Amino acid sequence: MTEDSLQLADDEARIDALLRSMTVDDLELSAPPASLWDEIEAAVLTSISSDSVGEESGESAPNNVVDITSRFRRGTAFFAAAAAAVVMIVGAVVVAASSSDDPAYEVVGEADLGWQDGFVAEGVTVSVDAAILDDGSGSVQAVRLDDASLPTRADEDLELWLIGVDDAGELTIQTLGLIEGAGGTFDVPDEFDSSAFETVLVDISYEPRDGVEAHSGASIVRGEILDA
Amino acid sequence: MNTIVGVETTSTPRTRYARTVSTAEVPVGHDVETAFVRGDEDALRLAYTEYGRLVYSFCARSLDPERAKDVTQEVFLSAWRARERYNPDKGRLGAWLMGIARNRVIDNVRSEKRHSDRRADEDTVELSTEAEVDATSDKMLVADALKELPERAREVIMLAYFQDLTHPQIAERTNIPLGTVKSDIRRGLARIRRHLENQHD
Numbered sequence: 001m002t003e004d005s006l007q008l009a010d011d012e013a014r015i016d017a018l019l020r021s022m023t024v025d026d027l028e029l030s031a032p033p034a035s036l037w038d039e040i041e042a043a044v045l046t047s048i049s050s051d052s053v054g055e056e057s058g059e060s061a062p063n064n065v066v067d068i069t070s071r072f073r074r075g076t077a078f079f080a081a082a083a084a085a086v087v088m089i090v091g092a093v094v095v096a097a098s099s100s101d102d103p104a105y106e107v108v109g110e111a112d113l114g115w116q117d118g119f120v121a122e123g124v125t126v127s128v129d130a131a132i133l134d135d136g137s138g139s140v141q142a143v144r145l146d147d148a149s150l151p152t153r154a155d156e157d158l159e160l161w162l163i164g165v166d167d168a169g170e171l172t173i174q175t176l177g178l179i180e181g182a183g184g185t186f187d188v189p190d191e192f193d194s195s196a197f198e199t200v201l202v203d204i205s206y207e208p209r210d211g212v213e214a215h216s217g218a219s220i221v222r223g224e225i226l227d228a
Numbered sequence: 229m230n231t232i233v234g235v236e237t238t239s240t241p242r243t244r245y246a247r248t249v250s251t252a253e254v255p256v257g258h259d260v261e262t263a264f265v266r267g268d269e270d271a272l273r274l275a276y277t278e279y280g281r282l283v284y285s286f287c288a289r290s291l292d293p294e295r296a297k298d299v300t301q302e303v304f305l306s307a308w309r310a311r312e313r314y315n316p317d318k319g320r321l322g323a324w325l326m327g328i329a330r331n332r333v334i335d336n337v338r339s340e341k342r343h344s345d346r347r348a349d350e351d352t353v354e355l356s357t358e359a360e361v362d363a364t365s366d367k368m369l370v371a372d373a374l375k376e377l378p379e380r381a382r383e384v385i386m387l388a389y390f391q392d393l394t395h396p397q398i399a400e401r402t403n404i405p406l407g408t409v410k411s412d413i414r415r416g417l418a419r420i421r422r423h424l425e426n427q428h429d
Binding site for chain 2: 011012014015016018019020021022023024026027028029030031032033036037039040041043044208210212216217
């Protein structure tokens, strides 16, 4: 633009000056690496980075991951929220057997699942623990939820997941399906080999019915599976 | 903030899903700013789809590629955790995200400069750093805002500022009346300005 002038307000004059300082190269926005969204989603899922824009939001309880000293141990940890009116127990039993009807399940571990950030304000206290059963193969093959009466949301489902973390910090997220009713047994697909991971977490999330199959990031409870 | 015992927190994790879903499947017609304020589960994905290019492009112009990627990730994570502080009345989500990105980029650039030239006058370094980063940030926001202008306004502004045509030349080339050319430019600048507005602290 040359001699032409517009009667511009100060703010518009600033934009005018900015545009004059730009070249066509400045109009090209570059696409981020394709993997970046997955990394962001994974970091949200695992709450890996603890910093935020400003100050920390304050101390909060860590997930109650404890040594398991007896099989089927449950209810070992409770978060006493001030307004807590309801205490719900979700027992997740993780088994290693090819079929959920197989009587040969053996408990090999448990996990206490901690209430995740962002859901405490609902005024409900939840304690979840999980136990692992193994047939000797060393790989988790099913998860049984004894009582999953978690608070529901309109138009959303509850979904059960396993999250495997390998020694490089890489995550593998495996859905075990939607939770219907108060529990049930969920077979773990063969492609999820729990023995390949350093850490395996049980996770329950809210999933909007939007056709998106990836984890929504809205985890209600999550905890590490520990050997019994 | 919850932590997970046994998870290595210093490395950058990568996710792979048993069922792969691409960001192209984001529902359309969703108001990203409203979703963000409400903390909807898909709001972060929507925000990234809408502003991932903007934030990353800004970071990539100020930092090396690996750092740009890391800072972009930090920006979206920080924004998600601090989403209660975002107020749509104080500016567009893009401008707010860029405000977060600006601070992160300046911290990184300062750190790099201090390491590369410890003898430099730090005050001078910081002043030039901030000015450069701010200018880059503004340019990226303008580029992003231009994409959202009505087609005719965008065309007229492109001719005026990037092809250096006079208003009469634009009117002649586009067959748009001279008065309309001027008002399109004026309104376009006002729209771009609103795009850059960020009154958050």
